[in-house]
Amino acid sequence: MPRKTAEKISKLTWEDRRMKDRWILSIFVTVFLAAFFIPFGQLNVQKALVEAFSLLQEYAREHVLLCLIPAFFIAGAISVFIKKTSVIKYFGAQARKILSYSVASVSGSILAVCSCTVLPLFASIYTRGAGIGPATAFLYSGPAVNVLAIILTAKVLGTKLGVARAVGAIVFAVLIGWIMHLLFEKKPESIDAKTDIPVEEKPESRSLWKTALYFSTMVAILVFINWGKPGTEAGTWASIYSVKWVISGVLLLSLAWMILAWFDKAERKEWTFSTWIFAKQIFPLLFAGVLMAGFLLGRPGHEALIPNEWVARWVGGNGLGANLFASIAGAFMYFATLTEVPILQGLLGAGMGKGPALALLLAGPALSLPNMLVIRSVIGMKKTLVYILLVVIMATISGLIYGVIP
Amino acid sequence: MASSHEYKYLNPDIFSLRRHKMEIRILGTGCPRCNEVEKRTMNALAELSMAADVQKVKDINEIAKYSAFGTPGLVINGKVKSSGRIPSLEEIKTWIQQEK
Numbered sequence: 208m209p210r211k212t213a214e215k216i217s218k219l220t221w222e223d224r225r226m227k228d229r230w231i232l233s234i235f236v237t238v239f240l241a242a243f244f245i246p247f248g249q250l251n252v253q254k255a256l257v258e259a260f261s262l263l264q265e266y267a268r269e270h271v272l273l274c275l276i277p278a279f280f281i282a283g284a285i286s287v288f289i290k291k292t293s294v295i296k297y298f299g300a301q302a303r304k305i306l307s308y309s310v311a312s313v314s315g316s317i318l319a320v321c322s323c324t325v326l327p328l329f330a331s332i333y334t335r336g337a338g339i340g341p342a343t344a345f346l347y348s349g350p351a352v353n354v355l356a357i358i359l360t361a362k363v364l365g366t367k368l369g370v371a372r373a374v375g376a377i378v379f380a381v382l383i384g385w386i387m388h389l390l391f392e393k394k395p396e397s398i399d400a401k402t403d404i405p406v407e408e409k410p411e412s413r414s415l416w417k418t419a420l421y422f423s424t425m426v427a428i429l430v431f432i433n434w435g436k437p438g439t440e441a442g443t444w445a446s447i448y449s450v451k452w453v454i455s456g457v458l459l460l461s462l463a464w465m466i467l468a469w470f471d472k473a474e475r476k477e478w479t480f481s482t483w484i485f486a487k488q489i490f491p492l493l494f495a496g497v498l499m500a501g502f503l504l505g506r507p508g509h510e511a512l513i514p515n516e517w518v519a520r521w522v523g524g525n526g527l528g529a530n531l532f533a534s535i536a537g538a539f540m541y542f543a544t545l546t547e548v549p550i551l552q553g554l555l556g557a558g559m560g561k562g563p564a565l566a567l568l569l570a571g572p573a574l575s576l577p578n579m580l581v582i583r584s585v586i587g588m589k590k591t592l593v594y595i596l597l598v599v600i601m602a603t604i605s606g607l608i609y610g611v612i613p
Numbered sequence: 614m615a616s617s618h619e620y621k622y623l624n625p626d627i628f629s630l631r632r633h634k635m636e637i638r639i640l641g642t643g644c645p646r647c648n649e650v651e652k653r654t655m656n657a658l659a660e661l662s663m664a665a666d667v668q669k670v671k672d673i674n675e676i677a678k679y680s681a682f683g684t685p686g687l688v689i690n691g692k693v694k695s696s697g698r699i700p701s702l703e704e705i706k707t708w709i710q711q712e713k
Contacts, residue, residue, distance in 0.1 A: 286646075291697045295682045318683060318697065323644035327684045330677035473701065481699065488645045581673055 251512065255502045258511040262501030262549065263494070270362060277429045278358040279489075283482030284425065285354060287474070288418060289317055298336040298345075304388075311341035312380035315349035316357075323544075325349040326578070330585045339391050339586065343594055344384030346582070347601075350572035351376030355489070359548045360568070362433060368561065372568050375605040379569070383597045391590055417469050424462045431455045489544050496546025500553040507556025519558035522567075525610030527603070533563035534602040537571035538595060541578075547571050562610020570602035635665035635712060640676045640686030640696070643669075647685040649699050654687065657705040663713070 246252055294317055296302065297310040311332070319325045325346065333342035350356065352373050361369025434451040437444040447454075466475060504518070505511030522529045542550070547568060555564055574595060583591040637654055641647025651669060658665055670676055679688055683697025687705070694700070694708045 286698060291683060295697075298682060323642055323646075324684050324697070327640070327642060327673050327676045328682060330673045331682050334674075334677040335680060336682070477699070477701065484645050484649060484699075584674060585677070 255505070255511040258505040258509055259498045259501035261509075262506050262553075263497050265506065266493075266497050266549070270359070273432045274358065274362045274429070275490075275493075276486075277425070277432070278355050279482050279486050280478075281358075281422070281425050281429065282354050282485050283478055283480075284422065285317060286485075287477050287481050288421075291318060294318060298332045298341060300336055300338075302337055304337070304340070307337040307341040308344055308381050308384055311337070311344040311384065312348045312377045313352060315345060315352040316354055318345075319349040319353050326581055329582075333585060338388065339590065340384040340388030342384075342586075343387045344380040346594075347383050347573050347598060348376040348380035351569060355485075355545060356548075356572070358429065359545055363548050363552055364555065364564075368565065368568070371565055371605075371609050375565060375569055375609070376573075379601040379605060383594070383601055386597060387590070387594065390593060413469050417465070421462070421465050421469065424458055424465065428455055428458045428462065431458065492543040493545050493549075496543060497549045500546075500549035504550070504553025504557050507552065510557070511553075513557070515557045518554055522554065522559045522563040525560045525562035525607065527607065529560055529563045530566045530603045530606035530610070531599070533559075533566040533606060534570040534599045537567040537569070537602065538574040538599055539576050540571060541575035542571050544572075560610060562606040562608075564606075565609040566602045566606030569605055570598055574598055635663070635709070636688075636690055637665050637667045637709075638679070638686075638688040639667070639669045640679060640681055640688065641669065641671070641684040642673065642676075643671055644684070646699055650685040650687055653700070653702050653705055657702055657709055660702075661706060661709060663709065665709075 247256075294310060294314050297306050297314075315325070318328060328349075329342050329346040332345060333339055336342075357369055357373050360372050431447075431451050432455045434448050436448055439445060470478070501511065503512050522533050551559075551564055551568060554567070555561070559567075579591060579595060582594065586594075639647060639651045639654060641650065647669070651667070654667060658667070670679075676684065676686070679686065679693055681688065681693040681696035685699065686696040687694045687700060687708075689708055689712045692712070695704070700708075
């Protein structure tokens with residue numbers, strides 16, 4: 208037996224190292240193949256390369272400092288300062304069903320700051336908690352309603368599409384969950400273990416209003432520093448625009464005061480650290496995603512490797528075909544966290560309709576081929592197929608509805 | 614893979630702890646936040662000069678068997694100590710000493 212322990216421990220580090228080496232090797236091979244085969248001499252490839260770096264520059268200049276970095280700080284704060292047990296109790300086996308559904312469809316914003324936490328939570332809700340309905344509702348809306356996704360979608364693709372994404376995800380998540388529940392109602396005896404929600408949280412160190420004020424100040428700062436220049440010179444929006452730096456400055460100072468007065472040193476450290484972990488995880492993916500989107504699709508108004516006619520032919524306009532195609536393509540395609548945004552930006556610029564854009568935004572991050580395999584291992588083949596079908600149908604419907612809204 | 618002989622040489626204490634072996638499981642699919650919990654757990658064990666059977670649980674269906682909602686999760690001797698957040702080094706040390 209002692210031998211077994213030793214083997215387990217050595218195996219742990221050994222396997223990690225091997226996985227890491229494999230990962231590095233695959234990057235090497237990819238870069239090598241790209242360097243070997245891409246015809247850099249051709250004019251259209253050169254144009255696409257310039258587009259890739261132009262899009263990267265656009266992100267660096269427009270979105271990183273004022274939008275992404277504050278958003279990461281908010282995400283870090285959510286993961287450190289918001290106590291999750293209050294939300295999680297609605298996922299228990301005994302929770303009231305209506306509450307479970309509504310909480311499941313919106314709680315992704317608190318619980319799933321990064322998409323890697325969505326699947327384990329989904330499995331937990333399904334096997335130990337409220338069952339298939341709330342679990343699938345959470346699975347569908349989680350990737351769409353998390354803070355980072357909403358903020359970046361609204362900033363890059365416009366507030367309307369950002370709001371439509373969140374609302375569409377929440378409404379249709381409830382619907383999908385409810386249909387799944389009707390089709391595959393879990394038998395009572397399968398809920399064997401009375402789910403004991405771990406009560407490990409420390410008692411709240413500051414009152415609720417302080418936490419609320421702290422979060423709303425951060426959100427307000429994000430809103431005001433990104434306040435867009437309005438078309439007209441007069442009106443409230445224009446006058447807010449003219450003083451946006453003053454407002455942001457005042458808010459920033461009050462936030463600094465709150466941080467110093469209400470949080471101790473350890474908490475501040477945890478907050479920055481958590482922000483840093485998100486940044487470390489997501490920035491490289493976003494960097495690669497932006498380059499890729501720029502290389503293939505170009506900035507809005509510029510053509511890159513993929514001709515605009517192709518995009519317009521497949522997902523242009525707001526027909527049933529375009530919406531359905533966008534949903535199906537999105538369901539199978541894998542989007543790393545947040546990379547759906549630059550890709551959508553490229554597609555929209557190349558002539559994609561706004562309906563299909565929403566359909567892709569809803570079906571894309573919620574499902575992917577690797578995702579489907581994991582979901583199948585949790586709920587089985589039949590339920591997974593029905594879920595995929597429901598996602599494609601609902602995303603198509605959302606796209607059709609959004610497409611006709613002026 | 615290191616043989617048990619090698620391990621004995623590296624850390625003779627590991628077998629004396631067999632009588633009340635501590636089992637630590639880190640739940641998470643391998644994202645940086647889970648790796649951080651693993652790192653802190655290892656540091657906590659090192660600071661307490663203790664050995665334990667530490668394993669990462671990466672399979673989603675295995676994770677769902679614990680009553681932890683949210684990853685990263687930390688389970689010591691079958692008890693879920695934290696989930697959905699990164700506990701501090703001090704917290705982990707306290708829990709390990711509680712379970713000793």
